[in-house]
Amino acid sequence: MLEIENVSRTFPARRGLFGSTGGVRALNQVNLSVSKGESLGLVGESGSGKTTLTRQILRLDTPTSGRILFEGQDMAKLGPAALRALRARVQIVFQDPYASLNPRMSVHDIVTEPMLIHRGKLGLDRRQRTDRAAELLELVGLGPQHLYRHPHEFSGGQRQRICIARALAPGPSLLLLDEPTSALDVSVQAQVLNLLIDLQERLGLTYFFISHDLGVIRYICDRVAIIFQGEIKEEGRTQQIFDAPKSEYARSLLAAMPEVRVPD
Numbered sequence: 001m002l003e004i005e006n007v008s009r010t011f012p013a014r015r016g017l018f019g020s021t022g023g024v025r026a027l028n029q030v031n032l033s034v035s036k037g038e039s040l041g042l043v044g045e046s047g048s049g050k051t052t053l054t055r056q057i058l059r060l061d062t063p064t065s066g067r068i069l070f071e072g073q074d075m076a077k078l079g080p081a082a083l084r085a086l087r088a089r090v091q092i093v094f095q096d097p098y099a100s101l102n103p104r105m106s107v108h109d110i111v112t113e114p115m116l117i118h119r120g121k122l123g124l125d126r127r128q129r130t131d132r133a134a135e136l137l138e139l140v141g142l143g144p145q146h147l148y149r150h151p152h153e154f155s156g157g158q159r160q161r162i163c164i165a166r167a168l169a170p171g172p173s174l175l176l177l178d179e180p181t182s183a184l185d186v187s188v189q190a191q192v193l194n195l196l197i198d199l200q201e202r203l204g205l206t207y208f209f210i211s212h213d214l215g216v217i218r219y220i221c222d223r224v225a226i227i228f229q230g231e232i233k234e235e236g237r238t239q240q241i242f243d244a245p246k247s248e249y250a251r252s253l254l255a256a257m258p259e260v261r262v263p264d
C-alpha cells in the first residue's frame with residue numbers, strides 16, 4: 001500500500017538574528033513499506049524525523065531525493081485530480097484533540113466537512129452526508145444524539161473519537177496516527193486504542209502509527225521501525241524487536257524503558 005524508497009529530506013541552511021544554522025538532514029535514505037491492513041509503528045525521540053516523514057506521506061512536503069509510492073503510484077507525479085483523490089485516501093489523526101477541533105463548529109459540521117471537500121468523489125447530498133455523519137459517530141462509539149453538540153461539551157477521549165470519525169469521513173484506506181493517545185488519560189488511552197484496533201478489523205484500514213510510547217506501539221502494531229537522526233536503525237515484527245532487538249540503538253531505547261506499559 002505504501003512504499004517509501006530511499007527518501008531523504010535536507011533543509012537548507014538558514015540565516016537568523018543569532019547567526020546561521022547549517023543544513024539539516026532530517027531524513028536520510030529511509031526505506032519502509034506498509035502492506036494493506038497492517039499497522040506499522042514509527043518510534044523515535046524528539047527531532048528524529050517523524051514529523052518530516054509524515055509530511056512527505058501526506059505530500060505536504062517533497063523529498064529531496066527518493067520516492068513514495070501510494071497504492072503503486074509515485075506521489076510526486078500525481079496531477080491535481082489524482083492528488084485530490086489521494087487526499088481522501090490518506091487521512092491523519094493528530095495528538096491533541098483539544099487543538100484539532102474548531103470550537104465554533106458542531107460535530108455535524110466537523111464530520112461532514114471532509115465529505116463536502118470530497119463531494120466530487122463521494123457524491124453525497126446534504127441529507128446523505130448527515131446520515132453518514134451519524135453512522136460514523138456510531139462507529140466510533142458516540143451516539144447520533146451528539147451530532148449538534150460542540151467540541152467543548154466532550155471529554156478528551158470523546159474528542160479524539162470525533163477526530164477519528166472526521167478522518168474516516170472521506171473513506172480513507174491509510175490512517176496516519178500521530179501520537180493519537182498521548183494527550184489522553186491512561187484509562188482513556190486504552191479505550192481509544194481498542195477502538196482503533198476494532199476499526200482496523202472492521203474497515204480493513206492500514207495504520208502508520210507514530211509514537212514514542214513503546215507500550216502503545218507494542219499493543220497496536222504488527223511491525224515497528226525505529227528512527228534516529230533521520231535514519232531507520234531497525235525495522236521488524238513487533239515481537240522480534242521487543243524480544244531480540246538487533247541494533248545498539250534499539251537495545252538502548254528498550255533498556256531505557258524497563259517498564260513497558262501495556263494498556264489493559
Ligand SMILES: Nc1ncnc2c1ncn2[C@@H]1O[C@H](COP(=O)(O)OP(=O)(O)OP(=O)(O)O)[C@@H](O)[C@H]1O
Pocket residue numbers: 011012024025026044045046047048049050051052053
Ligand atoms: N522546516 C524545517 N526547517 C529546518 N529544519 C527542520 C524543519 N523541519 C524539521 N526540521 C529539523 O529536522 C529534524 C527532524 O524534525 P522532525 O520535526 O521531523 O522530528 P520529530 O521526530 O517529528 O520530532 P517531535 O517528536 O519533537 O515532533 C530536526 O532537527 C528539526 O529541527
